[in-house]
Amino acid sequence: MSDYISHDHEHDGIDRRGFLHCMAWAGTGLLWTISGGVLASKTLAQIAKASEPLPATDLSFLQISDSHIGFNKDANKDVTQTFKIALDRINAMPTPPSFLIHTGDITQLSKLEEFDTFDELLKGCRTKDVFYVPGEHDVLNDGGKLYRERYLKSVEGKGSGWYSFNKNGVHFIALVNVLDLQAGGLGQLGDDQLEWLEADVKDLGTSTPIVVFAHIPLWAVYPQWGWGTSDSERALGYLKRFGSVTVLNGHIHQVLQKVEGNVTFHTAMSTAFPQPAPGTAASPGPMKVPAEKLRSMLGLTSVQYKQGKTTLAVVDSNLG
Amino acid sequence: MCAVSFLNLSVFALGGEMKDVDGATGKQNRIEIKDFAFNPKTITVKAGEKITWINRDEEPHTVVSVEKQFKKSTALDTDQEFTITAGTPGTLYLLLLGSPENDGDHRSRKVVMTECQPTC
Numbered sequence: 001m002s003d004y005i006s007h008d009h010e011h012d013g014i015d016r017r018g019f020l021h022c023m024a025w026a027g028t029g030l031l032w033t034i035s036g037g038v039l040a041s042k043t044l045a046q047i048a049k050a051s052e053p054l055p056a057t058d059l060s061f062l063q064i065s066d067s068h069i070g071f072n073k074d075a076n077k078d079v080t081q082t083f084k085i086a087l088d089r090i091n092a093m094p095t096p097p098s099f100l101i102h103t104g105d106i107t108q109l110s111k112l113e114e115f116d117t118f119d120e121l122l123k124g125c126r127t128k129d130v131f132y133v134p135g136e137h138d139v140l141n142d143g144g145k146l147y148r149e150r151y152l153k154s155v156e157g158k159g160s161g162w163y164s165f166n167k168n169g170v171h172f173i174a175l176v177n178v179l180d181l182q183a184g185g186l187g188q189l190g191d192d193q194l195e196w197l198e199a200d201v202k203d204l205g206t207s208t209p210i211v212v213f214a215h216i217p218l219w220a221v222y223p224q225w226g227w228g229t230s231d232s233e234r235a236l237g238y239l240k241r242f243g244s245v246t247v248l249n250g251h252i253h254q255v256l257q258k259v260e261g262n263v264t265f266h267t268a269m270s271t272a273f274p275q276p277a278p279g280t281a282a283s284p285g286p287m288k289v290p291a292e293k294l295r296s297m298l299g300l301t302s303v304q305y306k307q308g309k310t311t312l313a314v315v316d317s318n319l320g
Numbered sequence: 321m322c323a324v325s326f327l328n329l330s331v332f333a334l335g336g337e338m339k340d341v342d343g344a345t346g347k348q349n350r351i352e353i354k355d356f357a358f359n360p361k362t363i364t365v366k367a368g369e370k371i372t373w374i375n376r377d378e379e380p381h382t383v384v385s386v387e388k389q390f391k392k393s394t395a396l397d398t399d400q401e402f403t404i405t406a407g408t409p410g411t412l413y414l415l416l417l418g419s420p421e422n423d424g425d426h427r428s429r430k431v432v433m434t435e436c437q438p439t440c
Contacts, residue, residue, distance in 0.1 A: 109395055137380070140395035141394050283357075283377070285378050
């Protein structure tokens with residue numbers, strides 16, 4: 001099975017099948033944008049067969065990230081509103097996702113009232129199952145105590161809150177890499193968590209699709225800004241033997257993708273504010289964009305898994 | 321995205337108990353955090369004086385002593401301040417994590433605490 005698009009006449013990374021697929025998505029009432037890069041092309045080529053209807057999906061879930069409830073600066077003075085728009089998009093999906101994952105930075109400052117606001121807003125979401133990992137903004141001042149009390153109720157959180165679960169034959173691993181931030185601001189998993197991970201996947205067959213999610217990217221996106229995890233190589237080492245590993249992260253408020261062997265790395269947009277592309281600004285702080293452009297830089301990520309296929313389809317959509 | 325500011329406090333001249341000189345000099349030793357960097361990078365103060373960090377970024381920053389020589393600040397929101405009293409003579413090396421300026425040469429960013437003068 002080819003991992004690449006078969007006809008790329010325009011050299012734009014989109015072939016006819018891909019374009020038709022993209023249009024099919026647009027026809028669902030959501031504005032789906034396919035961002036450039038290997039993964040998007042691969043996704044389109046694999047799931048859009050011109051002679052077939054859209055594939056029946058065995059499992060679909062949504063990634064939301066970096067809601068930063070409590071942020072009220074120029075980059076977005078109303079993050080509550082944009083988060084609501086994201087939830088509206090989820091509620092409008094013709095096929096609701098099985099569950100959501102939130103890849104951290106629920107709040108801006110780990111404040112009780114910020115968590116309360118988030119929880120209240122989330123009550124408006126039709127999809128009730130949500131799996132969390134913390135961002136560094138969620139564990140300020142108390143080392144994540146409040147976060148763990150609230151967001152690990154349906155799972156067996158170990159250590160600082162990592163866990164795993166199975167859905168439809170896919171093994172999901174939720175990792176915590178925002179405590180004990182390292183020199184340079186890099187994330188860290190730590191020995192305890194890594195040992196747990198090694199044991200957690202030990203007895204799984206190599207054909208088990210793996211989805212790993214954590215807040216800070218598990219690949220070196222831009223270490224100068226702390227966009228990476230110091231000991232992620234060791235974690236990925238334990239996952240090397242698997243045929244399909246999908247790594248979903250947040251933290252950098254923009255879509256970036258990379259494929260390395262059987263591992264697909266993907267970062268999601270924020271629902272709150274964008275951040276600059278690596279190295280393009282004086283600092284990685286919130287990026288101010290014209291008001292009319294903001295929603296096009298915020299978004300969600302939809303992930304679908306069809307049993308028998310090796311690769312999960314990862315599709316980003318903005319709130320524009 | 322949030323950065324944590326670390327201080328590496330190297331005390332080289334322990335001078336016994338520090339005298340409480342709150343408000344004695346009225347001098348303002350302020351370090352702004354802007355674009356994930358300290359400004360000024362180097363400041364010289366007298367032992368016993370106060371040093372105040374103020375966060376001018378839209379990102380929260382936390383001021384931490386790597387050697388845990390004082391209790392770390394809470395996460396400072398925009399325009400929020402954090403003040404410590406300079407201890408015995410020595411040098412506070414400043415390191416701002418997650419910063420483009422973080423070139424590993426933390427010795428260029430420091431608070432130099434000089435001997436307490438008789439007037440203080």
